Amino acid sequence: MGFERFGSKSFTSQAKVSEFVDYLDKGELAYTKCRTCSQAYFPPRADCANCLGNDMEWIAFEGNGKIVTFTHTMYAPTGFEADAPYTIVVVELDGLKVLGRMNKEVPVDTLSVGMPVKVEIVKLPDGQVTYEFLPA
Amino acid sequence: MPKDVAIVGVGQSAFVRGYPGSIRELAFEAFREAMQDAAITVKDVGASVVCSAPEYDKQRTPSGLIAEYLGLIPQPTFIVENVCSSSTSGIRVAYSLIKAGLHDVVVVLGFQKMSEITSQDSQERMGRGADIMFESPFGTLMPAYYAMHARGHFAKYGTTEEDLALIRVKAASYGVLNEKAVYRKAVTLEQAMEAGPVCSPLKVFDCCANADGASCVILASADKAKEISKEPVYILGLGAASAPMNVTGRNTFSGLDCAKLAAKEAYEMAGVGPQDIDVAEVHDCFTIAEMMAYEALGFAEPGKGPELIRNRETYKEGKIPVNVDGGLLSKGHPIGATGGSQVRTIVLQLRNKAGAIQVPGAEIGLVHNIGGVGIYGNVIIFGR
Numbered sequence: 001m002g003f004e005r006f007g008s009k010s011f012t013s014q015a016k017v018s019e020f021v022d023y024l025d026k027g028e029l030a031y032t033k034c035r036t037c038s039q040a041y042f043p044p045r046a047d048c049a050n051c052l053g054n055d056m057e058w059i060a061f062e063g064n065g066k067i068v069t070f071t072h073t074m075y076a077p078t079g080f081e082a083d084a085p086y087t088i089v090v091v092e093l094d095g096l097k098v099l100g101r102m103n104k105e106v107p108v109d110t111l112s113v114g115m116p117v118k119v120e121i122v123k124l125p126d127g128q129v130t131y132e133f134l135p136a
Numbered sequence: 137m138p139k140d141v142a143i144v145g146v147g148q149s150a151f152v153r154g155y156p157g158s159i160r161e162l163a164f165e166a167f168r169e170a171m172q173d174a175a176i177t178v179k180d181v182g183a184s185v186v187c188s189a190p191e192y193d194k195q196r197t198p199s200g201l202i203a204e205y206l207g208l209i210p211q212p213t214f215i216v217e218n219v220c221s222s223s224t225s226g227i228r229v230a231y232s233l234i235k236a237g238l239h240d241v242v243v244v245l246g247f248q249k250m251s252e253i254t255s256q257d258s259q260e261r262m263g264r265g266a267d268i269m270f271e272s273p274f275g276t277l278m279p280a281y282y283a284m285h286a287r288g289h290f291a292k293y294g295t296t297e298e299d300l301a302l303i304r305v306k307a308a309s310y311g312v313l314n315e316k317a318v319y320r321k322a323v324t325l326e327q328a329m330e331a332g333p334v335c336s337p338l339k340v341f342d343c344c345a346n347a348d349g350a351s352c353v354i355l356a357s358a359d360k361a362k363e364i365s366k367e368p369v370y371i372l373g374l375g376a377a378s379a380p381m382n383v384t385g386r387n388t389f390s391g392l393d394c395a396k397l398a399a400k401e402a403y404e405m406a407g408v409g410p411q412d413i414d415v416a417e418v419h420d421c422f423t424i425a426e427m428m429a430y431e432a433l434g435f436a437e438p439g440k441g442p443e444l445i446r447n448r449e450t451y452k453e454g455k456i457p458v459n460v461d462g463g464l465l466s467k468g469h470p471i472g473a474t475g476g477s478q479v480r481t482i483v484l485q486l487r488n489k490a491g492a493i494q495v496p497g498a499e500i501g502l503v504h505n506i507g508g509v510g511i512y513g514n515v516i517i518f519g520r
């Protein structure tokens with residue numbers, strides 16, 4: 001249990017990486033790194049595909065990232081209709097890539113590939129927790 | 137160049153919005169056409185591979201039901217699912233069954249009745265075609281992922297929205313000629329450019345429509361093909377690959393690695409190169425998908441795809457005709473049936489039976505079929 005609190009709508013409740021949500025509660029976006037072979041993973045993983053180990057440490061992202069690609073969607077899947085339109089973005093952060101949304105107040109025509117962004121943790125009124133990006 | 141397995145029959149239902157019948161009846165339309173084309177009976181068939189994305193089906197385990205309705209009981213039957221590339225994956229399986237000597241003749245039946253479920257349910261499933269733990273909670277959807285690849289291509293190579301619109305204009309010009317296509321109107325460059333946004337930079341005419349439809353491809357061993365078919369079309373090469381479903385695991389947003397790997401493998405197996413292909417069917421669920429296919433298949437160098445379409449090289453009269461049946465953009469995209477429909481077009485081309493869209497003297501053809509946004513890639517090369 002625990003993972004169902006990630007995002008405005010989660011599709012998964014049980015996951016070994018639910019500590020991800022604990023980090024979000026603490027105000028941090030975190031990834032995992034294999035203690036055996038040093039492979040880093042985002043999304044975080046409980047198991048290492050590189051060495052088959054499962055001794056993972058959690059590390060919080062630091063500093064700013066930059067936009068790899070983005071899109072402003074006018075349509076949304078069921079359950080997200082009230083959010084549309086919104087901007088989905090892929091960001092390079094500490095050598096890993098992270099998918100999320102831009103803050104809704106940021107006009108899409110101010111965005112460009114390569115633009116510096118920072119991550120911010122968002123606590124939703126219903127107790128859910130997520131993250132979003134803002135211009136750095 | 138191996139010539140161990142041939143296509144001996146092809147069939148396709150019309151692709152329509154809201155098929156007025158059941159999935160078994162829809163499947164039968166494609167099956168009847170393919171069996172009549174192959175001029176064989178059900179007793180000649182050793183096995184059937186049914187291809188569908190079952191999240192659209194109310195029928196649980198549809199292979200049994202479909203095989204029963206087709207009259208292919210008691211032969212073995214099973215389902216193959218790779219979302220949008222299901223039926224070319226089915227062909228890969230059928231090829232293996234024949235090459236292994238288990239069966240002489242295998243029917244690959246792809247179908248999807250997308251209108252079987254409500255559009256609300258369809259929207260709900262669309263949100264789960266990604267990593268449900270780490271992507272779906274952001275409200276991601278298929279067009280958004282292709283849009284992010286369009287943005288990646290634009291940023292890296294200077295490709296424009298107009299370049300993508302030109303691909304739709306081409307597709308629509310052939311959709312007009314295709315009686316089995318769901319969208320049969322011409323589209324002007326102005327219409328494509330002025331259409332409303334879907335997921336920037338993709339607009340309405342950059343996207344294909346959902347449709348109900350079925351396709352059927354009948355494969356046979358070379359010996360059996362020679363015995364039963366006057367015009368077998370051989371599989372010369374197959375390639376298949378996968379890429380991370382979660383796009384944060386991708387190396388690039390300007391192309392699909394699974395397509396590049398599948399193409400390389402198919403070319404090597406067939407002993408041919410991009411310059412040898414006379415006609416191609418590529419997976420154009422979105423205009424950017426066709427643009428990336430030009431480059432993945434080696435029809436253009438990376439970043440030079442826009443020049444191909446600007447110079448009309450992918451029209452029927454061009455250097456490398458692509459999707460001259462209207463593509464998914466015109467035909468519609470009934471998930472499980474799509475790859476089989478592409479194969480049917482190429483088989484008709486290589487038999488010189490493609491009518492108004494015939495590429496004169498076509499001898500080697502290629503099919504590129506992608507599942508999800510580049511999760512699964514299949515490339516198959518055909519020859520006479």
Ligand SMILES: [Zn+2]
Nearest residue numbers: 034037048051
């Ligand atoms: Zn490891």
